[in-house]
Amino acid sequence: MKSLEPHINVVRLLGCCTEKEPIFVILEYVNKGKLQTYLRNSRAEKHYGNTHGKSNILTSGDLTSFMYQVARGMDFLSSRGIIHRDLAARNILITDEHTCKVADFGFARDVVTSKIYERKSEGKLPIR
Numbered sequence: 001m002k003s004l005e006p007h008i009n010v011v012r013l014l015g016c017c018t019e020k021e022p023i024f025v026i027l028e029y030v031n032k033g034k035l036q037t038y039l040r041n042s043r044a045e046k047h048y049g050n051t052h053g054k055s056n057i058l059t060s061g062d063l064t065s066f067m068y069q070v071a072r073g074m075d076f077l078s079s080r081g082i083i084h085r086d087l088a089a090r091n092i093l094i095t096d097e098h099t100c101k102v103a104d105f106g107f108a109r110d111v112v113t114s115k116i117y118e119r120k121s122e123g124k125l126p127i128r
Contacts, residue, residue: 001025004080009073011093011103030093030101035066038094066092066100073102 001013015026032038042058070092077083091104 007076008099009069009101010076011101030095032094032096034090035092035094035100036089039089062098069100070102
């Protein structure tokens with residue numbers, strides 16, 4: 001993240017401390033929080049299971065804009081050789097102005113240096 005120039009649809013790294021454990025990172029504050037929570041809170045009716053009520057504040061245009069902004073953020077990361085590996089609404093942050101920002105780079109990998117992308121661990125991956 002240190003080597004990335006700012007992009008409107010990617011959360012910015014403001015600082016970090018990596019000299020000793022624990023490692024600390026300072027990221028820009030994105031006031032509306034996770035897109036997942038924002039979408040759930042926008043529902044007019046609360047449902048159970050996989051059914052969803054219509055939104056009382058968001059339009060289909062808003063949702064399309066969110067999707068486009070996330071795609072722009074991912075395109076930016078991809079063009080810089082970054083593979084995110086955990087894209088989900090819980091890892092997208094949203095501002096008051098409805099700007100979506102890709103966040104949570106815990107599983108991200110830089111494939112520019114090695115030019116190879118392969119899984120090296122036997123641990124579980126988050127697949128939904």
